[in-house]
Amino acid sequence: MRKVFWILLLIGILASFTTTAKTVLVIQTHWSDFQVNGILDKNGNLVYPGLKQYIDEYTKLNPDVEIQIREVPFDNYLQQLLVSHMAGKAADIYDLYSLWAVQLVNSKILDIPPSDILNGVKNDFVSASVKGATIDGKIWGIPSEIDNYALIYNKKLLTEAGYSEPPKTWAELIKMAPKLTKYDEKGAITQYGFAFLSGWDSAVVHPYLSLLYSLGGAMFSADYTECLVNNPLGVEALNEELALFKEKATNSAGSVFDFPHNTVAMMIMAPWYVSSLKQAYGDKYDEYVGIEPIPPVKNPATVAYTWFFGVDNASKNKVAAWDFLKWFALQVQPNTNTTRAGDLEVNVISVIPPNKADLENHLAQLADLKVFIDQLKNSVQEPNVMQGAQIKTILMDQIVAAWNGQVTAQQALDNAVRKINPILSRYYH
């Protein structure tokens, strides 16, 4: 009798294990709390769902799947990814900045998406974002965000200075900026005609690349064996920035984040900053904030960068991970003709969704980002090159040195190329 009892107990335990065993997926994202948990009204009611609500919806449809969210701040994202991977605690799904992904692809950390996903990405997404998710000729995930740059200007400050319109060319901008700049009696700038932001590689390098692309230049040779920024076009692009310093319309102490204080007349910034400006200005947003394409030095151009969802090659649940991503970021919902990821990106994260259906069917919500969206056609994807972050930091250091008058544009870019080319030679032949 006792023997039978123990056998039954053992069968019961085993049965309970088999019935409760779920496929557990971990998704790592840099999104902040409200982007994960959704936007609530004053009474705590959900206004726009965050990532968590979409995951709840998916797990209801797929009760055998459990999805955990790993929130990691942007600043620590890559480090966390590396350390967790090394410790065998890697996530199954990542939302990745394409520049970081190059290293991961090189180390075989990312999984190649299934063919139906590859076709979906090729057909349904804007080309700049597809290029962003493409490394060494292969697509490595589903684009989740595309950012480019535009000129953001303070309408009031321009009007006060007698300008009814923003500059149409970079030469015009250089002429206008000094007249929009104010100094106090001690000699400090109190209002920037044009503000840069030093100390953050993207904020320094991306505006420079936008001017370089406007001139028809390129950062690297097509095979990535050579950095080209010290050629005449690269030097001219930096000199176009330095003209603002020579005209005393800016200095390296400026910050684009001072714009809401009405101390910055013009700046080059990405679309994700627009939601912060809307929050800062509230009802007065339209009165103060204007957005126009970056005034071209020669041709209209801006740089773009991409984030995409990828799956870890070492994940035990790669199929389940891609299935979730397909449902979340590729499948169009019949009632809205938009993807769930697109809804989240537009309503909560306030970025440009890279899916064409989302761009077409979210027109009203994307009205503030219209200029950025229109400029997607002139956007050149930031090159997905090995050691991209290091190369960007090197270029930033040299550009900032030139801003501060430590070196000329030619010297700065020669220094940068001298450091960047040996890095390239380690990976490209």
Next chain:
Amino acid sequence: MKIPMKSSRRENLAAYVFLSPILLFFAIFFAFAVGFSVWISFREWDMLISPLDAVFVGPSNYVVLFSDPLFVSSLVNTVIYAFSTTIAVVILSLLIAVALNNLRYSAVWRFIYFAPVVTPAVAIGIIWSYLYNPSRGIVNEVLGWLGIPAHNWLTDPHYALMAIIIVAVWAGMGASILIFTAGLRAIPQSYYEAARIDGATKVKMFFSITLPLIKPTTLFLSVTGMIGAWQVFDLIYIMGTNAPASSVQVISLYIYKTAFVNLQMGSASAAAMILFAIVLVTTLFTLGIFRKGGIESYE
């Protein structure tokens, strides 16, 4: 009396048992970490592959470092930072401690000077960044009253490191003042009374009594201050991001960026080894100087 061999062995065993937790901790978090760092400094490793698969590159990580102008400028900045903060903190702290020792309500003054010590470096960095703001900061405002033109303290390559050093000295003085005060109180008052009877001035008493007798404290603060200054990270990370890297970057920040931005753990470890060697040599050098002055207690 001769201790029986068996009992002595048992005592040794007991000692090792009691020591084992700390020895284990030391082995994992210090000996292994340092050993691994030395080993990886001769390899190329990006943390994305197993360290066992890291390619052996010999001493090239060390050689490449010295051909990197940013490493050299980081080294120079670290030397400037370490010597200027340590010397300034020790001298100013000693002078303030002597002054406070003779003041009424000295405990209140000590508390005021000690306050920055209990403030996180990140908070100090952020607050001082506001104070240094070129148009809205109080530093330029006060200098303006004196007729000194405004400067972009944290972005101008000529001033950025100096501006951070000033903050480091301000933040580092509190603890040193407290330790100097304790040292000053340990000097017998009878020495000063005897000197006073002999007609010595306050300056003479400072140089002939206070300074020689406070030497062990000065040595302690110099060595610990120097070691800490070589490894500075937080203040530079918070306050130095907007200046050209070559004008403010220090070695620890260089190591961090090389490891976690550039994913070059081999080069970062090589730089860490160089930093270790510098700290060791500087500490021995400082001890040597003080030994010549007759201090043996910290050897």
